[in-house]
Amino acid sequence: MKKIKFCVDQAVYKNIPGHRYIKINGWILSSEEDTIQVFSVLNGKQIHHKRFAVERPDVQKKFKRQHVRLKSGFDIKIDLGEIVPEEYRLYVKKNGVTQKLYKLDSSDFAEIEDRKSLTLNVDGIYIDKDHIVVNGWSVSQTDRDIQFKVTDSQGEEVELSMELRKREDLYKLRLTDKKHILCGFKATFLYDRDKEYILEVTDTVDKKTLSLVPGELWKARRYEARKGFIIQAAKKFKLKNIYKVYRYIAENGVRGLKGYLIERINSNVKPYDEWFKEHQLTDKEIEAQKKKRFDYQPKISIVVPTYNTPLNFLQEMIESVQNQTYANWELCIGDGSEGNQELEEALRTYQEKDSRIKYKILPKNLGISGNTNGALELATGDYVGLLDHDDALAVNALYEVVNALQEADYDVLYTDEDMTSYDMKIHKDPKFKPDFSIDLLCSHNYITHFFVVKTEIIRRIGGFRSEFDGSQDYDLIFRCVEQAKQIKHIPKILYYWRMHENSVAGNPASKMYAYEAGKRAIEEHFKRTGVAATVEHTDLWGMYHVIYETPGDPLVSIVIPNKDHIEDLEKCISSVQERSSYKNIEFIIVENNSEQDKTFAYYEELEQRYGNVKVVYWKKEFNYSAINNFGVQYAKGDYLLFLNNDTEIINETAISEMLGCCMREDVGVVGAKLLYEDDTIQHAGVVIGIGGFAGHVFVGLDKDDYGYMVRPRINCNYSAVTAACMMTPKEDFLSVGGFTEEFAVALNDVDYCLKIREKGKWVVYNAFSLWHHYESKSRGYEDTPEKIRRFENEINKFRKKWKEILDNGDPFYNSNFSLEKEPFNL
Template identity: 30%
Template sequence: MTHTALATHIQGHITQLAGNMVQGWVHDESAPQQQWAVAIMADGQLLALANADQYHPAAPGTGMHGFKVMLSDTQIQHSSAISLTLANHRQVLDTLRLPAQPMAEHTDASSRVQWQPGLTLRGWLVEPEAPHTALGVSAYEGERPVASAKPSRWTNHHNQYVQAAFTLTLPLSMANGEPHELTIKDSQGRELSGSPLVVHEWPQGLAPWVTQLVPKLPSHVHQLLKKQLDRYEQWLPRAVGFNDYPAWQKAFAPTASPRVTQPGTIGLLWLGEPTPQAAPAGKNPWGKQLKVRHYVLNPAEQGKDDASYQALLSEACQACDAVAQLESGDTLAENALALAWNALQEGGTQLVYSDFDMPEADMSVADSQARQPACLPAWDPERQWGQDYLGGGLCLVRSDLLKEAAHPATCFEEFSYAAIEALHAAGQPESAVVHLPEILRQRAKPWPQLTSDAQLARQQARLQRQDAHATLSRHEQQPGLYRLQRSLEQWPSVTLVIPTRDALALLRRCIDTLLEHTDYPGHVQLLVVDNNSQHPETHEYLARLRQRQAQPLGRGRVTFQVLEYPHPFNYAAINNAAVEQCDSELIALVNNDIEALHPEWLCNMAALLMRQGTGAVGAKLLWPNGMVQHGGVLGGQYGGLAGHIGNSWEAHDAGYLGMNQLTQRFSAVTAACLLLRRADYHAVGGLDDRAFPVAFNDVDLCLKLRRLGLNILWTPEARLIHAESATRGKDEAPEKAARAQREMDNLRNRWSTALLTDPAYNPNLGLDIAAAPYTTLALPPRTRTARTNALKR
């Protein structure tokens, strides 16, 4: 192999050897976006290869030129020095002599680990002499490792932000009622402060354990104790990682045989031969109350002879009271049909769907039993158009609804869409669709599955019969998902309300990108609200903005206005004062640290908002590095409050079940970029400037809109950058901390029931304060009764 001379404009350094981990960076001044493959050498021998494409605080440019490689003990012991080169080049960029200096032991100043009730340990860990060094952390019971992780969240360490905070999720086997003493060490074998510690947990929580411990308590004392324990666990919820799903499902699968409330017959329409476990010969545990009939569609006929499918579905609907579809290889949980049937008997219910699980899409042959739980939201029509999640689980539909459909299903994939269209045509309320948050179907194949162009065309036709302004298109990066977009014939006027206090660079960048990357076929007003700016250059910029004439904005036009708000900072009051000055039909609340990324963002939000029944629309907000900052707001997070989701996802990641790429409903979205009607803003009293002057006013606003029966949408079709709290700063000062605590208390007092039963979140999913949403399973699951998407009072 020929080795070319290395250009002098390429620089590289080994910055640290932490234990066996070599770190450094390589950067090319002439090609700052180039990320190189590097080699670690010793005595002319290759030890390791890596890509210099990670963030390193010392790297030039964007910093995304760092590398990390792990060497073995043998490699380090037999090397007097290690060298850094580019892959396939011999010229040395940097050399580190060995042995490295011994590493200092941990103290309270460099580490901490703690346990609160649950199967989660959390803490922080930094290398004492080199805070930016990457370290791993592991938990051991005796000599046996039980959990490991790497610090993944940023924290302030001696006035510099380092990636030091970690979460260790312990296995479900440790929740067996016995104490477990754990030792917590870093990747160099050094024990953390707070270690060892004892974990003592029960899978069903404290209440069942106390009941067994003191079984002879008077009933009124027992009820009082249980109520107190339930409240305690409500604010300190437990969780377990997805890797423990098989044990979790075994522990919490529905086992009690339900009493069938109404007699009836269920038809199961199979694509392929019925799975014996789901269609056991001669076995019917519900006797005469509930009968099950099986209808089989030969896979060879699917897609070739739609008449065969329609005839089979019609036969099932004529002979049965309700129909569901399954695929060969699928199995049902014990009592699944009885549970779904009972839920269907609740007043006005026309369709019931359940959660499900499926094989891991990237499972290896060695791990062929790995399964992924799919824990769904309450009924969300917008999300259903992006993915057929009704058809993912057990979807049981009343036969009368299918028989009366003006546009019946013509193929297997249209079953749930035909049912929803029939509901819409009949004027049925959304409460006619009920979600049963139990994992009742085990799918044989990964989900979602690809559909044909013909199927997409049929879905598009169904969508436009319900909403003539809506379209579906395939998602470019996520096969099996669809983009939901709308357009309008007439575009309402919009005011973008932008509060600011100095921070001129941010404000100028915000306005410049809005003007450059907004194409809106209507009138847009930029209303900047100046809250006591002090710097002369800010005043000069705002004075010029006042004098700025109307100008084109894509297919529309934009005007400018500046409003003074010379009072103490109160985010809610600032926006309320601004909205009072507006006469536009729509109001967009926009932070001054927002940057627009593409021309369609405002059109996509406005068109969704103008759909009947929509109260507010939020955008997909990204950190400057491309990670998701706001992917919607969920209730119940972080101690019964509310929090953003998606912070561990990149912009193009699918997210949990694809939700990072789907227009969908949430209970709230952030006011950093929020669009709503001015009339609705006034109808709910705007932002509450007394209870929520700074934080949670957007959550409160959205929940007030939900209380009016309006829906809150979040869409990835509007993408903007948001540097959260860039001008306001974090709530760390004592007076700010006291105000933040009061706002948290106010949110819990006003909305605790709605937050803890958020229809967008599943009671099977964890609310552990130390874990991000959609990363854990609740221990134990919260109440799993059938639910609609209505806001609970």
């Protein structure tokens, strides 16, 4: 009899009152044709157990020749109740043959018995500039909340920022259940290299601790930084770059190259707090701003809701307004503290000393929206600015707003911001934002602070709505930008958001009601603007996934240039045909200069196999733009998807995700998230100016990495995306003359996107349309002298044509970021 191949990975005997069970997981080698039954015998009697099939791609890969089913894993749980386990046997019956897989006797139960209620797993610990970051997950068998705390070597508690995350991966592996799916965490705190730290995790019944030594982490960080830099550099290496390396070694030696690489790595790790201090106004600049007399001097009403505000917070907030270098302001405070005499006295004192300060004692606490509306009733200014009672403004905040208003009659203005420590002495976590980005706004409230709007607009829309408390600013911002004709982003850190235990900044997962209100704010925005879409939470709290409908399910024409490489083309086409849930598609294969007879035989077979595939023949020299323009002539669809032949669809909704965005009237181009074969990012948007012309961002990051401000993980706008996978309405394509044919090889996609931007339409990066891109397999890199000259010639043409955006900067890339370093670095 042939033995069944299997493995038991883990056996657990949990013995906690109310939570007594045996849990066993592992895998059984089986194919889709095999019949598998698993049963348990406890203390001599067959007993009911819960069994879940678990996906095990690792097993499938290890035994790839045996056609193992994906769900070859098992997770078995036996609830014990009051039963005392003495012996346990696990049996499997495969195709009628029974075999004992596993056994536990009383001595085994004594050895594996677990009376602890808390599980803590750490996925990674690393240093991010001036912070230590701990990623992991923790589950409690009790129904108590899990608490996190960090103390230093002197026993002093350290301010800790916590993010809780959904862990769908653990649920799929049956390592947690639906009830505990929000078990992932990211713990971040500011560190001192001379101290050691302890992370304590507790559910009040059980406790786990983790030692964190900055010196040891720095050693690991240097190694990982160098390794990561070399890996990313290797992915970008082309022949001409290798020649540069050889020349560099010849001139500077291997040690010199090593020093250069380390310098490149370390150049990007300057602590933000240090950068912040270097960019503060000098006393001379402050005095010059105070003396400045603008032609247009609007009054700005700053509205603040207060509720039992600590007096030190109140003082710092008010003084940050009084210290403004622009003087035509009023501070309007709506207080709902209900008889807080100490706070009322403080407000009265401030008002007596400065008539620009107004306050209103409300009859009761009306919530954050009601209290803010109370403050808004006092406003007499031309513009209204929003300020929270525990935050502060930079000294030049209002000056910069009014300075911007000299250039145009803006309806809405917003600035960059950062977070501060409790005492506001340390600045961290800067939010260097793009110019107005509607898709980013529909993914999360990236605008937040400092937000300024015309008073007439905020009154017209009716102020704040209490039913959106928790995300009342988000709802208000949507309604304001819907009314705005001109929106201005000021790329300066002008708002300081204080982190403390009661703020969303300090513990975002503590306010689930706020995220639900945020979801409703987006949904209401779509209702008002007539957009058919569904809004879902992502596994990152406060980030949303908008799924746009595709009314009428129009035909999508997929245009793929091809020269030989039929294995790549087959993988590309078959992956879309088999995996895509969107079926109204056609393929236009543009054959250009293939040299192998088998390629043409394959074309015939392909057209016979699929009724939606058409091969057309381009007989001139290679010109990417001209080839695709030629292919479009044969396209019957209203929407065009330009696709490289070395791509492969990953998720079944990849095309419908792109199409939903593309069918919006305000959108002209949609790009996708493209991954290398190792599931690191190849494309997640293009920024104009990087490298002197244009470059991809987030290259080499893991597909699940958050990146800067979570942009690789959510939909947002860029100036351009790659045409390796790019969708556009055919009407727009024809209206701008298609791809510009003078860009035969390089920058044709970026040029096309910029032409669409000139029409006033958005370019959208859709993070939920996932594809593998094996990159330039068909044509190779620009690695010969002739190709390099052609490439450089097209770059020069691009620089000449798009000089304005290169000079002024990409609107979707903050001007504080360097164009010379890796993207999103100061």
